[in-house]
Amino acid sequence: MEKKKLxxxxxxxxxxxxxxxAAGKRLGLTTVSATAGNPTPLxxxxxxxxxxxAKGEPVLVMVDDGGERKKGHGERLLENLLLDDGxxxxxxxxxxxxxxxxxGAPVNFSITREGEIHRxxxxxxxxxxxxxxxxxxxxxxxxxxSLHPPLVVGIGDIGKMxxxxxxxxxxxxxxxxxxxxxxxxxxxxxxxx
Numbered sequence: 001m002e003k004k005k006l007x008x009x010x011x012x013x014x015x016x017x018x019x020x021x022a023a024g025k026r027l028g029l030t031t032v033s034a035t036a037g038n039p040t041p042l043x044x045x046x047x048x049x050x051x052x053x054a055k056g057e058p059v060l061v062m063v064d065d066g067g068e069r070k071k072g073h074g075e076r077l078l079e080n081l082l083l084d085d086g087x088x089x090x091x092x093x094x095x096x097x098x099x100x101x102x103x104g105a106p107v108n109f110s111i112t113r114e115g116e117i118h119r120x121x122x123x124x125x126x127x128x129x130x131x132x133x134x135x136x137x138x139x140x141x142x143x144x145x146s147l148h149p150p151l152v153v154g155i156g157d158i159g160k161m162x163x164x165x166x167x168x169x170x171x172x173x174x175x176x177x178x179x180x181x182x183x184x185x186x187x188x189x190x191x192x193x
Contacts (some may be wrong), residue, residue, distance in 0.1 A: 003088040004051060005058035007181050008081060008149075009174075010074065010140035011095040012064035013038040015159030015166075022167035023175040024060045027182070031060040039066030039073045044080045051087065058090055058187070060178070065140040069099050074140040082147040091151035091181035093174070095158055096124045097138040104135030105144035110154030111177045113161040118154075126156025126165070126173065151184050153177045 007029075009020055017036035024031040034042060034050045040063050042050065051059060061081065065072035071079075082089055094105055110118045113126030121129045121136040129136075136154035144152055155177050159166050165173040182188040 003086055005088045005090055006051060006061050007058050007090050007178060008061050008063060009093040010063055010138060011158045012036045012040050012062035018167040019159035019171045019174050020060055022171040023178055026175050027178060029060055030054045030056050035062040038064050040064045040077055044077060047077055063140055067139050069102050069139055075143045079143045082149060089149050090185050092149045093153050093155050093177045094136045094141045095138050096122055096136050096156050098124050099139040102137050103142045103145060104137040105141040106134055107136050107152045107154035111173055113156055115172050115176050121154045122156050124157045126161035151181055153180055
C-alpha cells in the first residue's frame with residue numbers, strides 16, 4: 001500500500017492556520033485543519049487518523065509547541081510523523097521564532113520575507129540571518145537535528161512577517177515554501193493540475 005504523503009509546518013497558531021489553508025487552496029492541497037493550535041491539540045493517534053482520512057495528497061500538517069523551548073507536544077508529534085513507516089514526509093517548513101535557548105535546526109535553504117530563496121536560515125521576520133549562522137531557531141524545530149527529513153525549508157513567522165505573507169494577500173511566502181518542496185519531489189505540476 002502506498003504511503004500517505006505530507007508536508008509538515010512547525011506552526012499552528014491562528015495566523016499560521018489561515019495562511020497555510022490559503023496556500024493549500026492556491027495549490028490544490030488539503031490542509032489538515034484539526035492540527036492547528038498553539039500548541040497542537042491532537043494526540044498522536046488522532047493526528048495520524050486525521051492525516052490518513054484527509055482527501056488527496058500531499059496534505060499539509062501543522063505541529064506547534066506553543067512556545068515551549070524544550071521538546072513539547074508539537075515536537076513529539078513531529079518526531080512521530082517522521083518515524084511513522086506508514087507516512088512519507090516530503091519536507092518540513094521550519095518556522096523561526098524568538099524562542100531563546102534552543103539548538104535550532106539546519107535548513108537546506110529558506111524563503112525570505114520577499115519570497116526569495118536564501119541559502120541559510122532566516123529570523124522570525126523572514127530576514128536572512130548573519131553569515132555563519134546555519135540553523136533556524138524556533139520552538140518546534142530542534143528534533144530535526146536527529147531526524148533527517150528529505151528537505152527542511154526555513155521561513156519566518158507565518159502570516160506575520162509582512163502584509164504580503166498574510167492569507168488575504170495570497171499567502172505568497174508560505175506558498176513559495178510549499179512549492180519548493182513539491183518541486184524537489186517533481187510534484188509541483190501535479191499539485192497545480
